[in-house]
Amino acid sequence: MSESKLLLKRRFWFLAFPDIKKPIGGIKQIHRISEVINTLGFSSYIVQDHCDFKPSWFTSNIEAVSKVDFFQTIKLDKLRDVIILPETFISALKEIYPSIPKIIFNQNGGYTYGIQGAKYPSPSHIHNYYHDPIVKQVWCVSEFDRLFLSRAMQLPTSKVFRIFNSVESTLEQLPLKKNLICYMPRKNKNHSDVVIELLKKQSFLEGWKILPITGLSHSDVLNVLSFCQFFLSFGHPEGFGLPIAESLSLGCSIVGYNGLGGKELFDFAGRYGCSYSVDYGDFYGFVHGLSSLIHASQLNSSDYIYQSTKMAEQIRSIYSESSMTNSVLDAIEAIAI
Structure with a gap:
């Protein structure tokens, strides 16, 4: 099979659980990027606690899959599927479908080594996770984080990709500002x-x-x-x-x-x-x-x-x-x- 045909069949799975109702900008951007992937001709899904959960504060047309179905029902193929997990899921890198290629979507470099109050692996273990061969790419959303990942963490520049966030304001004529x-x-x-x-x-x-x-x-x-x-x-x-x-x-x-x-x-x-x-x-x-x-x-x-x-x-x-x-x-x- 040619590489172009393989690309067209590729499926991407964003891990986005637990289901949280309050506004979290990173979750909205996962939905937006998932939508982009679909428009490019690939398949993209968001894995949630429950397939019928929908954030109420923004609209999305992405197909959601329950965590139970993802881990127990759906069959993944290492030549077709890619799992995209947030930087906060790093400790589960080897536990979630160990043979399936991964992308770490690092939306906040400040959380690379953990969030205050939560238990995380040691910095050396996290460093090793990022350099693991199963991690095909690391995505980030700012130039600051791109430089951090490629320079401080010494990841190959060919492995680190800056994904541009898009603003959704479409007003061409701004209203009169108030105080x-x-x-x-x-x-x-x-x-x-x-x-x-x-x-x-x-x-x-x-x-x-x-x-x-x-x-x-x-x-x-x-x-x-x-x-x-x-x-x-x-x-x-x-x-x-x-x-x-x-x-x-x-x-x-x-x-x-x-x-x-x-x-x-x-x-x-x-x-x-x-x-x-x-x-x-x-x-x-x-x-x-x-x-x-x-x-x-x-x-x-x-x-x-x-x-x-x-x-x-x-x-x-x-x-x-x-x-x-x-x-x-x-x-x-x-x-x-």
């Missing part, structure tokens, strides 16, 4: 609680409203962001920082943590005067950064609007659906089984 500052309290909530309390005491915020984004569907989140002028970022560590990218794509300036993986986003927005990076734990940095950007936006409002609009256009161009599709295709075509 709104928004943030998401679900990451480092203790930090956001402190910062918001400090901001409430600042005179420069008279006439401004600070709005937490929580419990909304993804489309509603994008709608809120489209009216906000500033987004406070509390995510750390981040493999990429999708809320940061989505905020920028809708013309918001950003203040806060770049999460390491979001450094490229802060750097890009900084060229337009639309970002202020804050060191992790520097609560006053949020106050100073927000004050600086608000002052800049009021000093020359027409120029600031122009710059933020151009920045948003460029972000939507760089982190587009076509960028994601091309990066996924490049990775798939390079898989050697």
Whole structure:
């Protein structure tokens, strides 16, 4: 059988359990990448606890398979199937269909060696897992993590692939911005609680409203962001920082943590005067950064609007659906089984 025909028959299985109802950006991106794989002519499935579970905060047309069926009913072929597992599943690498080729989808380099409070193998064992021959590729979602995997972990560059996240904001004409500052309290909530309390005491915020984004569907989140002028970022560590990218794509300036993986986003927005990076734990940095950007936006409002609009256009161009599709295709075509 020719290689092209083999590629067309290839099946990809994303491991995404347990079923979690609350918004997790990485889960949405797994669905989006799975959709891309299907549009490219391959087959892609998401393995969940229950096949009928559907995240309520975004839409998806991906076929889900229950964990029970995946492990007990479905027959996998090492010449056809590829299992894609998150970096947090690394300890199960040898236990899940040991002979089936694997891709580690590392969406957050900060979790490579474990999450605080959870039990993980030693760093040396994790290093060995990543270099195991059964791991055909390692995917990541930012340049920061790509360099970490290829340089610090010394993985061959031919094995590490950057998958571009795409922002889903499609507005060509942004609505008139309001005096709104928004943030998401679900990451480092203790930090956001402190910062918001400090901001409430600042005179420069008279006439401004600070709005937490929580419990909304993804489309509603994008709608809120489209009216906000500033987004406070509390995510750390981040493999990429999708809320940061989505905020920028809708013309918001950003203040806060770049999460390491979001450094490229802060750097890009900084060229337009639309970002202020804050060191992790520097609560006053949020106050100073927000004050600086608000002052800049009021000093020359027409120029600031122009710059933020151009920045948003460029972000939507760089982190587009076509960028994601091309990066996924490049990775798939390079898989050697």
